[in-house]
Amino acid sequence: MSGPLVVLVGPMGVGKSTVGQLLAERLGVGYRDTDDDIVTEAGRSIAEIFVDEGEETFRAVEKRAVRRALAEHDGVLALGGGSVLDADTRALLAGQRVVYLAMDVEEAVKRTGLNTARPLLAVNPRKQWRELMDARRHLYEGVATAVVTTDGRTPEEVTQVALDAL
Numbered sequence: 196m197s198g199p200l201v202v203l204v205g206p207m208g209v210g211k212s213t214v215g216q217l218l219a220e221r222l223g224v225g226y227r228d229t230d231d232d233i234v235t236e237a238g239r240s241i242a243e244i245f246v247d248e249g250e251e252t253f254r255a256v257e258k259r260a261v262r263r264a265l266a267e268h269d270g271v272l273a274l275g276g277g278s279v280l281d282a283d284t285r286a287l288l289a290g291q292r293v294v295y296l297a298m299d300v301e302e303a304v305k306r307t308g309l310n311t312a313r314p315l316l317a318v319n320p321r322k323q324w325r326e327l328m329d330a331r332r333h334l335y336e337g338v339a340t341a342v343v344t345t346d347g348r349t350p351e352e353v354t355q356v357a358l359d360a361l
């Protein structure tokens with residue numbers, strides 16, 4: 196199997212970066228995050244890209260970043276929470292080892308709150324979270340080879356459960 200050793204998917208704020216870095220350390224491999232790639236390439240924050248160019252443009256940029264990272268990176272790769280919205284991206288994830296880090300809506304609201312740095316949550320977080328999870332849960336589940344619930348777990352515990360699930 197070529198591609199990353201592990202790909203992490205799941206909603207924003209679930210801890211993909213924290214767990215991804217811990218996982219990479221434990222596995223002795225590198226860590227990469229497509230959001231970071233996008234920010235580096237654009238020289239702007241994700242919020243700025245959303246505001247300046249809109250979500251559609253962001254999704255096109257994200258799709259390219261994910262494709263590139265899947266081809267280049269052989270360690271732990273975390274994808275932005277909305278990457279799975281794209282059907283081609285979901286197809287690329289088939290055959291990869293994909294861990295879905297999950298949390299319930301109340302946990303999501305608690306963790307992210309009213310977050311203006313996350314453009315998709317800037318107005319009514321609870322309602323937006325519910326809609327977002329309803330729209331995406333099955334997409335995450337569809338690409339996942341393992342599902343790890345993060346509710347009530349520390350990042351270290353989540354990392355251990357993810358390692359056990361590999």
Ligand code: S3P
Pocket residue numbers: 205206207208211230241274275276277278313314315
């Ligand atoms: C998004 C998730 C964010 C970022 C952007 C959109 C989403 O990434 O790509 O704000 O649609 O869920 P993280 O999941 O890394 O926060």
